[in-house]
Amino acid sequence: MKSKITWDSTPNLPTGSSRISRRELVKKIGAGSILAASGTLSADLLAAGKVNMGFIYVGSRDDFGYNQAHFEGKSGVTSLSWVKAVDEELVPESIEVEKTMESMIHLDGTKVLFPTSFGYFDPHILKLAPKYPDVTFLHCGGLWDSAKHPKNVGSYFGYIDEAVYLSGIVAGHMSKTGKLGYIAAIPIPQVLRNINAFTLGAQTVNSNATTNVVFTGGWAKPVQEAESANSMVDQGVDVLTCHVDSPKVVIETAEKRGVYSCGYHTNNAPLAPKGFLTGAEWNWSSVYQMYAKLIAEEAAIPNLVRGGLKEGIVKSSPYGSSVSAAAKANADAARAKLMAGGFSIFSGEIKDNKGNVVIPSGKSYAQTDIWLESMDWLVAGVIGST
Amino acid sequence: MAETDVGFWGVVIAVLGGAIRVGTPFLFVSLGECLTERSGRINLGLEGNLIMGAMAGYAVSYYSQSPWLGVAVAGGTGLLLGAIHALLCQHPRVNHIAVGIALMIFATGVAFFLGKPFIQPSAPQLPSIGLGGWSDSPVVRAALDINALFFLGLLLVPALHWFLKYARWGLMVRVAGENANAALALGYKVKQIRLLATMFGGMLASIGGAYLSLYYPGSWNEGLSSGQGLMAVALVIFARWNPIYCLWASLLFGGAAALGPSLQSIGISWGYFLFNAAPYVLTLGIMIATSSAKQTLAGMPGEFVK
Numbered sequence: 001m002k003s004k005i006t007w008d009s010t011p012n013l014p015t016g017s018s019r020i021s022r023r024e025l026v027k028k029i030g031a032g033s034i035l036a037a038s039g040t041l042s043a044d045l046l047a048a049g050k051v052n053m054g055f056i057y058v059g060s061r062d063d064f065g066y067n068q069a070h071f072e073g074k075s076g077v078t079s080l081s082w083v084k085a086v087d088e089e090l091v092p093e094s095i096e097v098e099k100t101m102e103s104m105i106h107l108d109g110t111k112v113l114f115p116t117s118f119g120y121f122d123p124h125i126l127k128l129a130p131k132y133p134d135v136t137f138l139h140c141g142g143l144w145d146s147a148k149h150p151k152n153v154g155s156y157f158g159y160i161d162e163a164v165y166l167s168g169i170v171a172g173h174m175s176k177t178g179k180l181g182y183i184a185a186i187p188i189p190q191v192l193r194n195i196n197a198f199t200l201g202a203q204t205v206n207s208n209a210t211t212n213v214v215f216t217g218g219w220a221k222p223v224q225e226a227e228s229a230n231s232m233v234d235q236g237v238d239v240l241t242c243h244v245d246s247p248k249v250v251i252e253t254a255e256k257r258g259v260y261s262c263g264y265h266t267n268n269a270p271l272a273p274k275g276f277l278t279g280a281e282w283n284w285s286s287v288y289q290m291y292a293k294l295i296a297e298e299a300a301i302p303n304l305v306r307g308g309l310k311e312g313i314v315k316s317s318p319y320g321s322s323v324s325a326a327a328k329a330n331a332d333a334a335r336a337k338l339m340a341g342g343f344s345i346f347s348g349e350i351k352d353n354k355g356n357v358v359i360p361s362g363k364s365y366a367q368t369d370i371w372l373e374s375m376d377w378l379v380a381g382v383i384g385s386t
Numbered sequence: 387m388a389e390t391d392v393g394f395w396g397v398v399i400a401v402l403g404g405a406i407r408v409g410t411p412f413l414f415v416s417l418g419e420c421l422t423e424r425s426g427r428i429n430l431g432l433e434g435n436l437i438m439g440a441m442a443g444y445a446v447s448y449y450s451q452s453p454w455l456g457v458a459v460a461g462g463t464g465l466l467l468g469a470i471h472a473l474l475c476q477h478p479r480v481n482h483i484a485v486g487i488a489l490m491i492f493a494t495g496v497a498f499f500l501g502k503p504f505i506q507p508s509a510p511q512l513p514s515i516g517l518g519g520w521s522d523s524p525v526v527r528a529a530l531d532i533n534a535l536f537f538l539g540l541l542l543v544p545a546l547h548w549f550l551k552y553a554r555w556g557l558m559v560r561v562a563g564e565n566a567n568a569a570l571a572l573g574y575k576v577k578q579i580r581l582l583a584t585m586f587g588g589m590l591a592s593i594g595g596a597y598l599s600l601y602y603p604g605s606w607n608e609g610l611s612s613g614q615g616l617m618a619v620a621l622v623i624f625a626r627w628n629p630i631y632c633l634w635a636s637l638l639f640g641g642a643a644a645l646g647p648s649l650q651s652i653g654i655s656w657g658y659f660l661f662n663a664a665p666y667v668l669t670l671g672i673m674i675a676t677s678s679a680k681q682t683l684a685g686m687p688g689e690f691v692k
Contacts, residue, residue: 214647214650214651216662217646221609222607223408223603226604231396231644234396234648249605252604
């Protein structure tokens with residue numbers, strides 16, 4: 001069955017097309033053309049039934065962190081009258097998530113599932129996908145491999161290091177001691193990439209800037225996070241940021257100790273009215289709305305979706321009141337370069353913090369380069385080891 | 387790290403400061419468990435009390451804007467949970483370990499359920515007392531910014547010690563713990579003694595939970611307690627059921643927890659998983675060092691030896 005769809009103000013959208021390439025798709029999100037069509041689907045589609053989506057989170061949907069970012073994304077699709085979305089939080093990365101997925105499929109009639117946590121993918125999604133070929137499983141994290149994995153599975157992820165890089169620029173400007181602090185969970189490539197981007201951003205304005213890293217050893221360790229924040233402030237760190245599930249403890253501790261902070265995952269400004277500078281946020285509602293529309297018009301769903309600032313998958317939090325005009329100007333200039341495309345954060349010469357050249361001069365890795373996704377080094381200026 | 391003004395002293399200060407910051411909840415839970423165990427009961431549910439107290443304290447502080455009212459209500463939930471434990475356990479052939487585990491899971495679940503709306507809002511926090519005014523160093527001043535609850539805990543230590551050693555009621559608790567039949571023969575109401583001791587112990591544990599959510603780390607969420615309640619129970623054992631040793635053991639655990647992050651922040655970055663595990667390694671080490679196949683631990687209430 002093909003629904004008739006009428007689109008407003010979207011001349012370049014292929015109506016009824018059965019296939020949209022990833023490149024085209026990303027272009028369209030960037031242009032906002034798909035989003036602009038929001039709410040303009042015809043009554044035909046409403047009569048044909050709602051788009052039925054299910055979201056699963058590993059933590060609380062209101063933790064100011066990773067899970068809240070996905071919940072906000074879900075809220076972005078539930079605001080569309082023709083989408084029905086269910087969700088469940090605090091689902092462990094175990095057989096529990098399979099039960100949740102099956103109950104969403106059987107009881108709620110969900111046709112598209114978004115199990116958002118990293119550990120849901122293998123083996124849980126991979127186990128259920130062949131069993132339910134008419135259900136689409138879209139996983140956040142970008143692990144899908146066309147050679148190995150079922151066709152009704154896909155993955156999406158954002159280049160949040162672009163937004164973290166901008167936070168680094170602001171942090172480099174605002175720090176008086178030149179010492180920045182990063183409280184991270186565990187040394188996996190995504191985390192290391194953010195730490196490196198933050199440090200490289202800061203070094204564009206202060207070449208002597210250093211980043212102290214503390215790995216707490218887990219995604220949610222509030223006491224360790226608070227201890228790490230206190231220890232780093234004691235060592236002269238005056239801008240703190242983090243990569244843990246919920247940034248609440250770190251940002252609040254920074255505020256208590258009277259130092260600046262950069263947020264992560266969602267807008268953390270309410271947690272630190274005085275010291276908040278800016279932050280890196282996910283913008284999942286744009287991604288989820290894009291998927292909802294593809295499903296509504298029965299277009300093929302791309303198996304891999306990636307994007308950064310340009311594609312609107314990540315964004316920066318609004319600047320805090322203490323950010324200087326010079327810092328804003330610098331960060332905005334870098335943002336313009338990232339939005340224009342062609343600019344790479346990881347371009348040589350870059351040395352790691354052991355003195356080895358990891359990216360020789362003249363060499364530059366585009367954001368999409370898969371090599372960056374296996375990062376296992378920290379740039380010079382980072383105090384810490386993987 | 388030559389350019390840092392505090393450098394390695396930072397680790398020392400962080401460990402000493404951390405001993406107090408991180409150790410305070412251990413202190414409250416272990417004092418509570420100490421009293422309960424001296425009456426002849428083991429309450430393993432104190433982890434649940436801790437989480438329940440953290441949630442209730444945070445919620446009440448948020449609604450009433452009074453953190454002390456939050457602490458009081460947290461204490462109230464602890465009394466209630468303690469009472470449930472004691473009332474269930476006083477029936478014959480009820481296993482107090484099993485009841486404790488059940489109550490731990492029950493209280494954790496209830497706290498997660500009721501605590502849902504309080505993850506996001508920020509509640510007023512407990513005040514701290516700055517003892518570092520004499521120092522010019524902001525680092526020392528921050529480490530000596532000590533929460534009022536810690537002083538309360540500090541007063542409780544000699545009070546409980548005196549109570550168990552000299553007070554008539556304290557001696558009744560001990561008789562109940564050493565030999566219930568002797569206590570009955572003396573005409574003491576063992577059930578009632580244990581009820582009160584478990585309730586009071588539960589209250590202290592919940593106040594320790596309120597410290598977590600209302601001071602350090604100072605917010606409520608489901609991952610707030612990483613087993614502090616359970617560790618404090620183990621801590622009572624190697625504190626030999628002595629409140630004064632409970633204080634030292636709590637401070638030791640707090641300091642051990644602060645070691646990993648502070649070493650990393652001065653740039654000593656190898657082996658951080660090992661340093662982060664320091665409190666647990668310490669637990670195991672002390673357990674092994676103090677264990678003996680030939681005799682029971684000195685100080686163990688006689689009711690546990692049977």
